[in-house]
Amino acid sequence: MVLGRELKLTERSPEMCSNTKFDYNSGSERVLVNIANYFVQTGHEVTLIVRDSGAAYSLEDQVKFCVLDISNTYLKKVKQYVTWKINKTVNNMEKQQPFDLILSNYQSSSPLKIIYGSNVHYFVHNDYGADYLKLCKLSSANAQKFKRRIRSFYQNRHIIAVSENVLTSIEQTLKCQPASSAVIFNPFDFNEIREKSKEHILNIPAEAFILHVAKYGETKRFDVLLEAFSKLNNKTIKLVLLTENHPDLKNLIKIHAVQDRVLVAGFQTNPYAWMRNAQVVVLSSDSEGLPSVLIESLICGTKIVSTNFGKSVNAIFPAAMTKFIVEKANTLALSQAIDIALQEQVTINEEEILKFSTSEVLKKYLALVSLR
Known part of the structure; x- marks a missing residue:
């Protein structure tokens, strides 16, 4: 059984359970749908409960689908009411057949009180410790309020963190004590990603480019x-940004005088084709949970360069590429790493990334069932 937060259904009415499509409003929703699909593909029964109905990505026919019946717009925003509604829905289902495992993306200080089952695990996708430390610099009062709120979500509950740094953030930075904790990577369908990466997309540049x-x-x-890009020795390569053209982004591009070498291509329904065609994929973040873009790029066979955003960076990078991990906010080090990556031939060892495959990840979820 899988509990969702804001997956949205449009093409079918809520009571329809086959050929359902969803909008991936965030990475956590996409992961939830993937897990549901992987479970049914291996012969397990899955029920997916979501709060709202809405739009556009595929769910396997065999997944049973339920939208919470909350017609009142105000009540949809009241977490205590939504939690009560989830509890009522799940407990009614469990009267018919108890679930072996319940996975929840739903955040509320009111815990899910499942009458017939106790094996409820809550996902933690974000590095809340990094958010807390940033708030500490701005407002101690707001930082402590944030800390209390996050602790109310996860204290004394079974949690699944997507990476070691996410778990460390919860347990050490925020001093939260879960009932149990496990690190389980997000699952990636290697075959699907590689097939999509081969698609021909007209607006992918023909010349060499770096991708972000x-x-x-x-x-x-x-x-x-952008500062690191402006410092590259290689002055002919392009930089492609798969993001929306934010006014502040336009200004940054102008400040660094790289207008003629940067393409802001917007969000793409198939980023994998862009990853496969890039010379290097770069991440410049201060903090991340488990950045899918780096893993997907490796699956596509593309070299990666990144700032050291946390413990999970070491879990992602193959041994031959660890030299492409640089200090956060160090633009010179980042530019040098990109230059080297552009010049060097690096073979990606498949064995080093198999831990992110659906089959390996699914084993860890099934192990949670045995802990019941």
Whole structure:
């Protein structure tokens, strides 16, 4: 059983359970859908409960689908009411057949009180410790309020962190004590990613380019990326940004005088083809949980360069590429690493990235069932 937060259904009415499509509003929703699909593909029964109905990505026919019946717009925003509604829905289902495992993306200080089952695990996708430390610099009161709120979500609950640095952030930085904790990477379908990476997309540049994939925001450090790009020895290579053309981004590009070498291509439904055709994929973030873009790039056979955003960076980078991990906010080190990566031939060892494959990740989820 999988509990969702804001996956949205449009093409079918809520009571329809086959050929359902969703909008991936965030990475956590995409992961939830992937896990549901992987479970049914290996013969398990899955029910997916979501709060809202809305739009556009595929869910396997065999996944049973339920949208919470909350017609009142105000009540949809009241977490205590939504939690009560989830509890009622799940407990009614469990009267028919108890679930072996419940996975929840839903954040609320009111815990899910499942009458017939106790094996409820809560996902932690974000590096909340990094957010807390940033707030400490701005407002101690707001930082402590944030800390209390996050602790209320996860204290004394079973949690699944997507990386070691996310777990460390919860347990050490925020001093939260979960009932149990496990690190389980997000699952990646290697075959699907590689097939999509071979698609022909007309607006992918024919000339050599570096790729960066991220929504524009402070933690992604586009300022660091663009300054490092302006310092490259290689002055002919292009930089492609798969993000929306934010006004601040336009200004940064102008400040670093790289307008003629930067393409802001917007968000793409198939980023894998861009990854496969890039010479290098770069990440310049200050903090990350488990950045999918780096893993997907490796699956596509492309070299990666990144700032040292946390413990999970070492879990992602193959041994031959660890020299491409640089200090955060160090634009000179980042530019030098990119220059070297552009020149060197590096073979990606498949064995080093198999831990992110669906089959390996699924084993860890099934192990949670046995802990019941």
